[in-house]
Amino acid sequence: MPLSAAASAREILTGLHEIMAGRGSAQSKLDKVVDLIADAMESEVCSIYLLRDNKLELYATHGLRKEAVHVTRLGMGEGLVGTIAAEGRILNLAEAADHPAFAYRPETGEESFHSFAGVPIVRLESPIGVLAVQHVEPRRYEEVEIEALQTVAMVLSEMIAAARLVDGARRGRIRSSGPLRLSGLKLVSGMAKGEAVFHQPRVIVEHTVADDVEAERDRVYSAFRKMREQIDAMTKDAEFGTAGEHQEILETYKMFAYDEGWSRRINEAIDSGLTAEAAIERVQQRTRARMQDIDDPLLKDRMHDLEDLSNRLLRIVSGRFGTAAQTGLARDTVLIARNLGPAELLEYDRRRLKAVVLEEGSLTAHMTIVARAMGVPVVGRIPDIRHSVEESEQILVDGDNGSVIIRPSRALLSGFEHRLATRQKKRAEFEAVRNLPAVTLDGVPVSVMVNAGLAEDAANLDPSGADGIGLFRTEFQFLVSATLPGRERQQRLYTKVLAAAGDKPVIFRTVDIGGDKALPYLTDIRDEAENPSMGWRALRLSLDRSTLMKAQARALIEACGGKTLRVMFPMISEPWEFDEARALFEEQVAWARKGHRKLPSRIDFGAMLEVPALAEVLDQLLPKIDFLSIGTNDLTQFLFAADRGDPRLAERYDWLSPAILRFLRRVSTQAREAGVPVRVCGEMGGRPLEAMALIGIGIEQFSITPAAVGPLKAMVRSLDSGKIRIRMEQLLDRPPANMRKTLGEWARRHKVATD
Structure with missing residues (x-):
């Protein structure tokens, strides 16, 4: 294995670029890809599994039996491959059979291989497949090897999506047209109704392989400067009166924006041959993978701040600046996001922002503290909320019990409005006695x-x-x-x-x-x-x-x-x-x-x-x-x-x-x-x-x-x-x-x- 992730990934990327630019079917290209990776990583086995009909199908392999291709299929969560796809998690095992999720498939002939490493192939934040390597000798893979696999997985996701090899459906709920009630974690109490607005349209990384590494590095440096200017301005403009703690929250956020380790990792990804956008995305994917292994909620909250900054940097470098805050809120809004940083929340018009619904979120997160100060109800921990609602659909948010209703029927809306009116009347009564x-x-x-x-x-x-x-x-x-x-x-x-x-x-x-x-x-x-x-x-x-x-x-x-x-x-x-x-x-x-x-x-x-x-x-x-x-x-x-x-x-x-x-x-x-x-x-x-x-x-x-x-x-x-x-x-x-x-x-x- 080469000494650096950048060198090994660059070697593989060069070969990938030639394979993708060449003639041939998608299947033949994937067959060449697994041969290329196995050779570059000196691995006895390299396999690609793709999500088809909600099963992970062995689509190409070097080292396993060829007759298992398109025959071996694993469910989400089944076996090591299914675990990687279901949890979006990286696995790095010296002895694969010792893992509780290990599932032996005799048709593959993998009984002679001990070590195993696999990374999810991700598209639009959802795993669409798995890239895995195996060795005969028991060993844990080096960090540089895992990073090389992640880089390759990013490039593969682009090719796989372009060739339409995987299911179009996402993981999670299948969207319906009727009312949908979801329960989550109550983060900030209160009741509100409004139209769904996505915090940001997802920036899809279309081009992963760089033509000019130095040009990509210049783009990232420029984006970092612009992002830091934005954060500095936000820190100065935040209006919290005497709320010194909120200033400290933003200072912590600012500390991440100036973190040299983060910018160094992005530069290393560019060195491996990725575009600026792909480099940011690769580091972000690695951060998400590491968050899976963090039990400390406070550290997780700070990792969310880093993800917030990654999204901001990605929008700047791609020229897609338009968050809902920048384009403006035209009507009463329920903001939908995977997660949200404190600085991004501060950008919104408080007259229009009625509530926030998150896929993640926690009681101790910086954003939750700021939202509570703003008086904005927040419900968190609703998986796939962004995939269950369309832009401009009506949402009812009950932060008192941690629930949301999407596309409410007339009866549900009437009942909610009655409770909301009762709550407002009670608040008015309490206001009248508060100073007595x-x-x-x-x-x-x-x-x-x-x-x-x-x-x-x-x-x-x-x-x-x-x-x-x-x-x-x-x-x-x-x-x-x-x-x-x-x-x-x-x-x-x-x-x-x-x-x-x-x-x-x-x-x-x-x-x-x-x-x-x-x-x-x-x-x-x-x-x-x-x-x-x-x-x-x-x-x-x-x-x-x-x-x-x-x-x-x-x-x-x-x-x-x-x-x-x-x-x-x-x-x-x-x-x-x-x-x-x-x-x-x-x-x-x-x-x-x-x-x-x-x-x-x-x-x-x-x-x-x-x-x-x-x-x-x-x-x-x-x-x-x-x-x-x-x-x-x-x-x-x-x-x-x-x-x-x-x-x-x-x-x-x-x-x-x-x-x-x-x-x-x-x-x-x-x-x-x-x-x-x-x-x-x-x-x-x-x-x-x-x-x-x-x-x-x-x-x-x-x-x-x-x-x-x-x-x-x-x-x-x-x-x-x-x-x-x-x-x-x-x-x-x-x-x-x-x-x-x-x-x-x-x-x-x-x-x-x-x-």
Whole structure:
């Protein structure tokens, strides 16, 4: 095998060019191609399988029995070849028979071959075949060999498509003309309707073999310059007010645009003889293949940013600039895309962009964070959405339950519009009470604060009608940053948040990273445990990595100079952990005093009760703390030993279970007797019926999402707290079979606004 991918691929490409330019049938050309590749790679076997009638048919081979050609057929997902095609995955195996998907076909005579490498032949992002090589001796193929195979597969896809050798149908659903309901992942809540608009028409690489390598390199250099200019302009023009995190997202995106490794790989592909477009596409295909093997969701999100940039570069180099953002949105639009980068989302007219539907997407993606700030509903994880809908067809998007309806019937449209109108009417009602005090009918005041994690959340505090920020998630700054935020950066954020909040209190939670919130730039704290949410995370990690916590403590102390600093520690299991965390903060106060820095006027220290064990030692902890916050999301999964991220368990364990309510009543009673304020910080408190039950067990302070403030206040202002307390005592002493149903009926009888 030649020493470089470029040299081996160039040798093969030269031969391919001659074969394709010559005379002969498509079959004869493919026969020559497998001989060429086998010779160049010194491989005993080279085979091409093509997708025909939804089966992968052995179409040409060098080394296997010729009588197996057009006879051996594999289903999608069947055998090694079927696995490559079904998953779009590269396989590189020293011993093919050891792979669980291995399927032996005796007619091929392949029993004497051990090693196997295969790459998908891709057209319009869908595999249309597989190119595979085999050797007698067991060996893993070098990276340069795999890249050479990918280059050849790209050229083959052009020839195969031109000769019409494969099915025209894509993988996935067959499009119908009637209504189609699809379910996905709810990324940003909200309801919207509009016409389908594709984010970008797919750039089809028509010419793969370069006539002049240097000319192609110049085209790529020019495209890189233009793309970087665009990203620089976007970074400057993004309008997010005080939202510093969004600026950091775009800076991360910009970092990829200037990444030398990425541009080097594209240049190496051009060296192998590819056109500029084909080189970008080859590197992009390799990125997609690598994403298949990445389990870390944060790293996957950053790979999506890189794919977004690849698409942008491909459009520039091909002269096809027209995304839907550039051509403009003429009417209310539901944007359809495989994935979307944050910068591309910012290009759209927010007056027309009503929703986004993605084939991929995740809750932690940069684009999701930006869309949430823009108030645009997003549904993700809908495979083949781009192949299920046509441009300008009507789509209904329900981001509250993660569903979309394509081509709705009149009845479906009417029902959706009725729900949308009801939702808008409810929102108007909630708007009317949002700035009114949260006081029950019998005069009990209820504190309604919000959870936040971005600087703009503090800027929107007054419009939300909340009393303050009951939980500021400081880890958001770490999660959206390309590098570890230093003390100065942290201090700037905290200062900005406090200034925006004004006289309203802000409670900062120290970083809850580690476990399932891995940071790509801190590889030594990555938790490989099977249950990361119960692993090395939050305060456990912070106490171990004390320099990380010291930097945050100093940033908070300096940001709160002259003001009250309210800080709480997450994931406390035993009182000694709180003691160590508080001592660390007090050491930094001494450091600040020694340096003549302005100190906070006072510091309130709080603890988060998320680990059930802490409830058994509250008598030791309560005298030491100024307030207690209950994190109901983690607490619930720990109480029930049920992963809240597992859809099989999501509906099984109810927040209105007597087990949870009895647990919380005991904690609330103990804290009240000790004179320590207790607040619920979690999704449970943002649901009116659940909040009604919590008030019934003595909890009168909440920190919830901003969108839940109006509904919660409406419930509080329609509730008699004395009556619900009496009823909750009765229900918890003798729990009914269905607590949710019983409480719902009580709320309706007493006209409490819980719907």
